[in-house]
Amino acid sequence: MQKHHLIIYITALFALASCGVERAMKKAEQHQAIGEYYEAALQYRKAYQQTPAKEGEVRGQRAVKMARCYAKINQTQRAIPAFRNAIRYRQATLNDRLIYARLLLKDGQYKAAEKEFLALKDSLPHDTLVVNGLQSARKAPTWKKLGSSYTVKKTAFNSYKADYSPMLYGNDFSQLYFTSTRNDAQGDELSGITGTKNGDIFVSEKNDKGLWSKPEPVGGALNSAFDEGACCFSPDGRTMYLTQCSTDPTLPRYAKIMTSERSDATWSKPTELPISRDTLSLFAHPAVSPDGNWLYFTSDMPGGMGGLDLWRVRITPAGLGGTENLGSPINTPGNEEFPTFRPNGDLYFSSDGHPGLGGLDIFIAHFDGQNHATLTHPGYPLNSNGDDFGMTFEGPHNRGYFASNRNDSRGYDHIYSFEYPEIVQTVKGWVYEKDGYELPHAQVYMVGNDGTNLKLSVRGDGSFTQTLKPGVDYIFLATCDGFLNHHETLNIRPTKASEEHVLQFPLASITAPVLIDNIFYDLDKATLRPESAQALDQLVALLNENPHVTIELAAHCDYRGSAEYNQRLSQQRAENVVRYLIKSGIAADRLTAVGYGKQRPKTIKKKLTEQYTWLKEGDQLTPAFIEKLDKEQQEICNQLNRRTEFSVLRTTYGMFDKDGKLKKEPENKQKKKGKEETEIYF
Template identity: 65%
Template sequence: MKEKLYTLIIICFTMLLTASCGADHYMKKGEKYLALGEYYDAAAEFKTAYNKTSPKDKDKRGERAKKLAGCYDRINSTQKAIAAYRNTIRYNKADIETHLSFARVLMKNGSYKEAAKEFQLVLDSLPDNELAKTGLLSAQTAQAEKEAGSRYIVKKMDVFNSRRADYSPMLFGDEYDQLYFTSTRNEAEGDELSGITGTKAGDIFVSQKDDKGKWGKPEAIVSGLNTEFDEGACCFTPDQSQMYLTQCTTDPNYPRYATIVTSNRSDAAWGKASALEITRDTLSSYAHPAVSPDGQWLYFTSDMPGGKGGYDIWRVRLTSNGLGGVENLGEPVNTPGNEMFPTFRPNGDLYFSSDGHKGLGGLDIYIAKVDKRTKKFVLEHPGYPLNSYGDDFGMTFEGPHNRGYFSSNRGDGRGWDHIYSFEKPEVIQTVKGWVYEMDGYELPDALVYMIGSDGTNLKLNVKGDGSFTQVISPNVDYMMLATCKGFLNHKEELRVKPVTESEEYVLQFPLASIRVPVLIDNIFYDFDKYSLRPESTKALDELIKLLNENPNVTIELSAHCDYKGSAEYNKTLSQKRAEAVVNYLIEHGIAKDRLSPVGYGKEKPKTIRKKLTEKYPWLKEGDVLTEEFIKKLDKDKQEICNQLNRRTEFIVLRITYGMFDENGNLKNPPKAKEQDNGGSEDDGFVIEM
């Protein structure tokens, strides 16, 4: 009997020893994955080790539960993290950091009362712990803030979302009709699953809006931008020619850190990304890029030395010669917690996410606005439902409006992020301008200088379609001057009245070329006469406005006829018509020596420019409407060409009229401009109201 008992004891001991050795094996594998930052794979190993450890071995069960809790926490598996933290405490292996982490993950679960107890426990030992103090205040006020709500309207966007993670949306295009975002869905590049998340490595996907405003199925970018590694959290320069994005490569032997890479857009496709070296520190992460609305700064997230703790938001200046120095945004933006995912509303407000400020749990979205008086950031928490007890981050805005998209893992038991729409009804007044060549196309290289009676002084870049949109304020007078190299300036003035509903003013900025003749449309004469008809005055008044806005310009004012009638008669008639226009301009204040009337008769038939071929597709760019050319056409087309030849035009002769004195010296030389140390030098262009 004793022999059987001894045998049973030996067998049990052997089984326990084997189980213990097996558990240690899985712990070693888990530690290796953890060192590489592969939290999902590490959690799987630690879980196996924990299950293979006898409940009687409380020390090891507690230590392994603690490792497991940390991994679950990092991969946003909130419920599993809570269970693992509870086991850590149950087996008496929890230290102060464990209780702090447990409290913070309870906040992400919306368990505010229990979180408050854990935060208080931390403060009993460490009364100056900033994260615990902020956490306790959050736990005490979160439920009331959630019940108070806000005017934000939030909806889950199933059209963008998959069964995996979809996050960091970013609108693109002049009409905001493309949405770029990161996804770990099955269509992403590569065949392997990430040891960090347990899903495929993230790729950049894009959804296109159709003519009816409906979003299409997201498709992966196939131009070489995506790789087998993680790509995510992208942004664009104001001219939409360059993308900055986060990339995370992997290495089976060494931990790798997130980096920021860039891609250029050519022929409507994004090229292969190249690395951006912000500093020479290769042991820190650089992620979540955001370009400021003026294009002068790149904001990003990093845990590099010199911050407030955790991840901070930093910025680096973008110059024509490369990157400038790196700056930490400091307080009040950064905290001992994590500040991430910076982005900008076009009005300059900085949006970012943080778990270090008072909030509702997890990462909350905050707004940093610059106080006009102190020039310092003032923070605002936009409340529920934009924020939740989960992670809320990655904002993008539809132009000047307070609407767009963001990402959140609220309510997802696996901790995966999904894309939501948001809108906060606001009364917004905007001006939309279009800068284009008279008789031609949009001018994407144009600049618009905007001056307001409230002190506004802006230099606006236009988009690829020649447009710009800017928020304006009621009871303010604005003056806008559009300029472009090779063209005359054009000025528009606007008085903004208070409104009760959002309103958009639309202004046109047609710029006259200084290189080619410019048609003065809608100039009318009586048949076979040179007297101007009354309906011509509107077009001529616009020409007067143009000449007043460009006082250093002289022009040749020319009139042209078709080939019908004698050459001598046509030339005389056209000369008198040109003189009639010039006389009108002189009568309305334009100096006579700025105007040269010339009647060409039929000597200079019209040369067709590309824009006109859109209206008359049977004409080609470069066609010259000579008598010989016209007579080969059908009768109806002949009459159209004759109408095109019967025209009044002007061409710029000089752009230096009145600029020099009798000795050839510049009359009003530019004055040296004082610069403050913190400012950036502009083009030296000054507008006076």
């Protein structure tokens, strides 16, 4: 009787175990169907451990499912033994064996990886991933030994969770944005995909002493309970592009690219950027080209070369254009991810499909004039056998930050700094309204006699930065709606140290009078003093740069003296300025001299209130206003009223013939074709 009860008890235990296994398998498949690989792996592992060893085939099937999930979430050291079990039970497909071989590379087991790739080559002799994997396994030890001039250091930004995709921001690169799953991220639940919190975007700021603050979540409505990360910024710094993966308990999670606008030092709630009508593909890891014309991203959309590919889409004022696959040699049957640009136009991205040290390696695509790419591998220690990705650069310099999961047994990513010693020549320019503030909507065109022809975007403070090539002569032309053009030139010669060239682009308004600084006359006379020549020569240059402009040259006096005297004196002064301009080669019919005497007191602009804090924007320096001030302030106001200005009258001078038809551009200013084209006309 006792024996009978024991049999029943054992049978019941087996039944319960069987039910537990089936429940675990059902849960695992449900989690896997919606991309929750962490939860799926836990359930597959539970089912595997409860499967008797004598059921080898079933055990192997569960091992391979578990292995695939661990591989998806970068838990390499759990995925490798799971694949080994699947291979031992002969349940691993050729594709599983390929994943296993690539994981061995990622774990730095180069000899074991070589053995696996050699076995795969018999069945897949022409498979790109097998061929490149075998090359990696054989050459990686030598590449690591050779090293490079890069220096790499782990930073203080890191937590005990994942920190990745750093991105420098700000005119002086004093802010670092990055993604983190640390405990300070929003929400209380752990992600079924990774087993950690959903990622949020954090920011750290550098103080005047060069020290970084404790990272804090970006305020406002940027972060949510969803997964946000891998952000970048438009060249003007006013738009953030980021990746977001929303949560749905019944559907797979597809990453999408969002945008957030900056206003009053805060970021708005992200809105989806509709790149394609494809709702079954992921769109992630945005990067904007230095000229602001293209958005690069990662996607598995149809039409690629396999795995994740790099794509781009044109950014236009009317919206996004059509998508383009970057093709070979950048994309492979493997995964290409995390594009980013250095300001010189080089594209940095990460790939596990090209020969490398293992996992995702960073590669550099250099483009020629026909947009053909040549790839280079920056070597060790920038790259490692782990995943290396997410570069950001400190302006034109080859230094900054990136992410890597090297030496982390859990597969968590961490932020590292890098620097590569090189001599860099750069230009930093500022575009601003003459006698006013910065013009962030300006555009700068850069042309070099080596064929360089770039359109540079301007940051929020009106500045731009660009790398330069030694031995090249450059012309820079700054333009902005409502303002006259201004150009500067640079002749770059080789140097033995890095050098920054600084240029100023003060643009004259078309709609408001523009003060001509440093015009001096003899006391109570109309005679121009010699020290006025520099300011007038700058006006000559401005008129030559804008040949279709006619101007009114106006002279003003203060309120002291009779109206008739001031009128006569100011008219003579304006005429003398015009004579100087004509003598310097400016056509007389482009110039009109007007003396206003004391009829038009100066109206104060906001910029001037920074110098004279007792004045307010909009104040008019009339006699009644001035007489209420103390003597020192009165004299300042009288000086401000004694001024010489010009105003734009027309912007079409010489453009039309006598019949009102647009003249053809002179033959010597027709755009040249071919390699000899080095100039651009506007």
